[in-house]
Amino acid sequence: MPVIDQEIQCQTSTLDTLMIGLRNDCQNTVILINQLLSSELTEHQKGDVLAEILVAAIHLQSHCDEDLQNIIFEKLENL
Numbered sequence: 880m881p882v883i884d885q886e887i888q889c890q891t892s893t894l895d896t897l898m899i900g901l902r903n904d905c906q907n908t909v910i911l912i913n914q915l916l917s918s919e920l921t922e923h924q925k926g927d928v929l930a931e932i933l934v935a936a937i938h939l940q941s942h943c944d945e946d947l948q949n950i951i952f953e954k955l956e957n958l
Contacts, residue, residue, distance in 0.1 A: 894954060897947050897950065900942060904935065904938060904942055905939070908932065908936070911928055911931050911932045911935060914928050915928045915932065
C-alpha cells in the first residue's frame with residue numbers, strides 16, 4: 880500500500896492537524912504490523928515490535944477521542 884503524502888484540507892486547521900496526525904499514526908501502525916509479519920525476526924525483535932504496536936494502539940485510542948469524533952461529526956453536519 881503506497882504512503883500518500885498529500886495535504887489534507889478539511890477547512891479547519893484543528894481538523895487538518897488531527898487528520899494528519901491520525902494518518903501518520905495509522906501509517907506507523909501498518910509499518911509495525913508488516914515488520915511483525917516478517918519471518919526473519921528473532922523472538923526478541925518480535926517482542927520489541929509488539930511493544931511498539933501496543934504503544935501505537937494506545938496512542939491511536941487516545942488520539943481518536945471524543946473531541947476528534949465531535950469535530951468530524953460537526954464537519955459532516957456542515958456538508
